[in-house]
Amino acid sequence: MANFKAPSDxxxxxxxxxxxxxIQDEALLQATQERINQVLSNPLNDDARDYLRVLGMLIYEYEEQTEVFPKLTDEERIQALQEDSVD
Structure with missing residues (x-):
């Protein structure tokens, strides 16, 4: 473990x-988001950035597991793409 850095106080x-x-539920998701905002309200150092990265990964993992995207037919997909290209 040549690159191991002992955690600072x-x-x-x-x-x-x-x-x-x-994160297992919406309550912990909200609490984690609030904690991120608390940390961001202060000047950031490398330790704070590392901590925020870990919290961010936990949120990302939870959202990947819980976000439900509607199943679209091929026709609906083409229509949605056509609408996006007009905007």
């Missing part, structure tokens, strides 16, 4: 105050 404080956990 600041990073440990971030993780202790709001531990990154897999």
């Amino acid at each position: 600041f990073y440990l404080r971030l993780v202790t105050e709001f531990p990154p956990r897999p």
Whole structure:
């Protein structure tokens, strides 16, 4: 582990105050988004950016698992593409 960097006290404080956990429901999603906003309201250093990256990945993973996209027929898909090209 040549590139392992021990976590700073600041990073440990971030993780202790709001531990990154897999998001299982909308309540934890909202809490995670609020935590991101709290961190962003202060000057960012490398530790804060690393922490935000972890929280962002958890949100992305949750949204990938829960977002439902409607199934479109081929005709509906073509129509939607045609509408987009007109705009």
